[in-house]
Amino acid sequence: MRTPYVTLDANANYRNPSRGPRLNKVVFRNHFSKTEALRLCTTTEGYVDLVTELTPKDVQQVESSPYAKLVTSEGNEVVTGIFNRFQSDVDLDDYNLRMAINMAIRRDDIIQNVYGGYATLTPALTPPWAYDFPEELEPIMYSRQQSRQLFESSSYPKSRPLKIVAFKKHENLLLAVAAQIEETLSIWVETIVIPVQEETKWIRVVAEKKLTPGWDILIASATTQFYEGTPAFFHRELFGFDGALRTGPELPEFDEVYREMVSQIRRKELLAAAKDVDRFVYQNALSLFLCVPHKLYAVNRHVDFKPYRTTFELAETEVGEMHWSRRR
Template sequence: MIDAPGPWASGPFTLVEGRSIISTEPVVTDGEDRTWLQTEDRSPTVRLRANPHYWDRVRGPRVREVEFRNDVDRRRALDLVCDTVGEVDIVTEVPHREAERVRRSRHARLVAVDSVRALAGAIDRGVDGLPLDDVRARRALNLAVDRSALVRDLFGGHARPLAGLTPPTPLTALHRAPGRLRPYPYDPSRAARLWQAAGGGSRPLRLAAMTDWEAVAHAVAAQWHTVLGLAVEVRILRSDEEQREARRRQAAKEPRDWDVLLLEQGSQSADVPPLELHRAFVGRSGEFRAGPVDPKFERLFDHLRSRRSQLWQVLAANRLDRYVTDQALALFLVAPRVLYAVNERVDFQPYATTFELADTSVRRGHWSLR
């Protein structure tokens, strides 16, 4: 992270005002492995200016200046981009429930991107009172979820059912092709049979979720209750401190007060999603792993790491994904599309894994050109 403005690097822009940094707290995930809990610290304004030395003349930068407004909260920002001109040009991470409002707005349009993100549940495979160490029970939880209904009712169509932990994007099609990896179907009768065969539960299942996924948690809980006859206690982690504490305990493998925790996790590239997705949920050093280390997963991950050719990496990633899916080592829900509200005079070029503005430009009539 860049602590202060200066001509420090060679990217398309230069930081000329403000800061967007984090303070970090280490958590040991396994042996020598660490992850870091993060707390944001942003100045009210962060300003970037085009770097005249940037080498990629075709890519950009195409705008002279970018001003990040950190003095405006998300709700107010949506009002400004939808209803005014010159205050806000782009709002990222638009909640799916607000998509229609943006689409109907006077000044903004909705841009949706197939990102490399997965909304999935970490399943605690070591709890008492529930048979979550039994693959039949974990499959039952997956078979009892109607992903199409989630996509339709809660995401307005802006999500895709998750097959394994590899989000379906054009670049990950090959990762999912061998073995025809498909999402768990919604199969209530098979789910109920498997849940009973695994012994059912002697207590309610505790389902936790971050605030953004509250509606998803309630929908999943209702489906489990209906299909499996399972009592589900939903807990929403609302405050920053609650979320932080849950992440800390989970990463450090300390006792937890949930059985399934819904999380959204992304990958910084589509080339090898297991580095950030499968490893995080299942791997030895995984910050979301809840349950014992899985030796076969570790062997498959080591195999992936040993491959240098991209084709062999894709095949190794597919084997890993099929194993994680077959063993139901997570609750696979959906890959949400990332939504942006963008001023109608901005030619926004979104990225599937990050937020970069080198290729984005403004059109004739934009407020800053008048």
């Protein structure tokens, strides 16, 4: 159980005074729900200065507030569709089928309609801001004709519905993806939203790999904590022999490319090998590639908050002279 408050006092003897501290005290108020915290941040001063984990539907409330402003940053969470290659009646090891589904998606529409424009396209799984992003890769383009041709050449049983599931946080994305696949491929798509209280159970089934999940595609996400070596967080988690989200037999070819990356001890070689991992996943259409949602924050108008992509940090955050704490 969390305590109502966590207080961080600045270390005045920090070894690098040019970097900080810039705040005397930071108080985390854990007893507020996100809804209440957002209300306080946008309608008052002196209670909540910063709210994290906003969704696009919260943006209007922040932008119309006289007390708060919206701060955004590129995110470290890659949202993707995981193909269940364990399925016995659908061959999701078939490249043509995976590529057909990828080409059935209008990603620009998803970014605008699901994320309100607050997301970035990524060709495969490495975010474009990462040091090991392969710059030559382009997002898979929507093509109704090519998608249908590839789908017809696959072994997919035409009378069978495609089953796509997602966690509650990705419900809107699930519905958008399902609608686009249905429209492009003229097949029935069955959707399931996993209740929050059942998420741990579903994740355990995938991680343990003792049971074959009943779905065909799971819309899920993975996050990274670093700007390089990102396949250790994204690609290994989805396709590696020890990946918790790997849903299918081991992929020796992937493991070979991945081992080449983790064996590097020099940064230049590490980045080059990491790019090869992303290229391999892209060229084989191993995932339903989607996007990287942005991070959205509600911030008091007198707080200069500088977000980090990979972690939540307050190292460079400052408050102006008109901030309520200084006016007093």
